[in-house]
Amino acid sequence: MGMQWVRGSVSELLGARTDVLDRNAESLSADARRVQDIRTLAHRAVAELQAGWNGSDLMHLTQQWEQQASPLLAGASASLDTCAAQLRAQSAAQRVASSNDGGSIPTTPMPLTPPAAPPARGSPADNATWWRSLSAQQQEQVIREHPDWIGNRDGVSFTDRDLANRALLTVDRDRLVTEKERLEADLADNWSGGALTNDDAALDQVRDKVASIDGIEALLASPGERQLLLLDMGHERAQAAIANGNVETADNVAVFVPGMTSNVTDTLKDYDKEMSQIQQRAQMESWRAHPAQAATTATVTWIGYQTPEWGLDLLNPDRSVASDTTAKSGAAQLVPFLRGIGAARDQDAHLTLLGHSYGSTTAGLALQQETGVDDVVFFGSPGLGTNHVQDLKLAPGHAYYIEARQDPVGDLGILGIDPSHMGGIEHASARESTVVDPVTGETRHFKEVTGHSSYLVDNSTSQYNMSVVVAGVPDRRVYDSGEGIGDVLSWPIPGTY
């Protein structure tokens, strides 16, 4: 009845004096506050009853309150607020129109219902459905008023996640700076220097997170398109994912999972540079190799998990690089992120996963579930979390491995056998080589990288090989088994895997 009155009034008030609109808006806002107050009082009353009463009747009453009355009152309050906002918007529009054309009635429809909250534990597909169910105005409202709903919600449009996460950067910075100041004040008054309260460690973490926001903001301010697809300050170290290009529209998308000691503060900028170069190289190769010239590429640096660190973590089975515990935790985050790429897009992308070092273990574990990934390139891997390439949910022949000379990690074979010995995996080179095609006479010359940390060096054989897989032309890669003396030692014992 109340809502019917409001709708009727709104209709009649179109074209009314702006002071009348503003007065009615204020009245509706006051009503909304009163309903909210009633809800609060009732909530306290139920809580008091719970303190001194037990039994099935109380349970029934509590259920009625929580499942029916309370949500109804909350909804009524929100509806009144929405109507008030509509009247204010109408008033503002009318003021503009009056100054332009004498006060004709604007025809832009105003949102009547507030956006529904996202599904509590929705899959990327559920999230995509929810996001698409909202009107454009409701989506804008969520980005403006509830950016935390969607910033890290896999399945939601990446363009909108980017907008939400950029807004959250400011919110997070303010919150962290306040927290830093509080900890600094506490520590200044603490004779133990925080050793007994752990405030000193907490302060270090907060400072590191503020520095990580500096780094992210610097990247986002650089020329060229970037998207902030993930921002999470809820762990010991910051987590983030930054894309070069547009993940929502690019024909080829590559997601890079780095390994041990990777973090937003110290290494994200370096990885971002390398992913920018892979993006450029893949795009160039795509243009040269395809008759269609419009193929576009986006690359993502994904630091969405707490990678293993040096120091005492080495001895902690739950955090050590010699254990797959952290990789499993990372894979649990990576899988929905990858699924979200398919769910958020209108058209399927050619999706490639790049996994380095411990990140290859994380990637290998993730690929044992459905992810939508088409191709994967592992490089410098201590093991893929499996001994059998068939465990990866990929079409045969779409898992590639690169191992450089003098890379001891590539021969460890501690988190699955050394991938150099894995049957069914495709190999690609990291060596210097001049390749001459015997049929066409084509010559290609590539530079070698050695060791564990140079696979992404620009113009190297390994970088070129990754870029052609990302570009969807893997037949152009340079082959090499990657086997050296270390691989003799890492040969798995037959019958043990």
Next chain:
Amino acid sequence: MAHSGNVLMSTVFRVTRASRVSMVRVTRAAIGIIALVAIAGCGSTERENDTMKDAFDGLMKRPNLTVVEADYQAMFESIRERLTAEVGIAEWVPDAEPIHGTSCGGKISNLDGGAMRLYNAGVSPGNLPDAKWDQAVAIVAEVAKQHGFGAPEVFINGPSDHEVLFHDTYYGQVLFGTGYNTILGGGTGCHLTEEAHRRGTYLPPHRY
């Protein structure tokens, strides 16, 4: 009974085999971690600062990024015009994202004022015929040389499929190739922004 015995033997065998595998893995892990520690060494904030300060001083001797960007744009424009006019390739189609900025990477990723640029300088639809490839490379080399780049380095060379790279003394590069389409791009080395260059003094990363 025989069945139970087989199960028991099988279990014992599995445990033994698992133990052996576990020992092998732990040993490998230990060796690997020691090797990693040896190659990684230990870092410190002071050392990082020294590295970045040295890099800053070195970059002060290079032209600033604004100057370099203008130089690259002029070079690409000249290359595109001459290839179209003299070799007769199709008009260039500009990229949707012609310029992409990055950090200098590696140990100077967080260097205040240090930056690089990547360029997708355009696509000319269609293959540049083999008969005209050498002429086209000579034109690109001539223009690139005027902007400080050296001789072309052949990256890929085959029928209807070519790519060459040119480098300058600042580790910048020009990339020119053809396949189904003809491409032009490249990237600068690491340079200081105009503001950092004008300031002239190294600023350590802000510590909170």
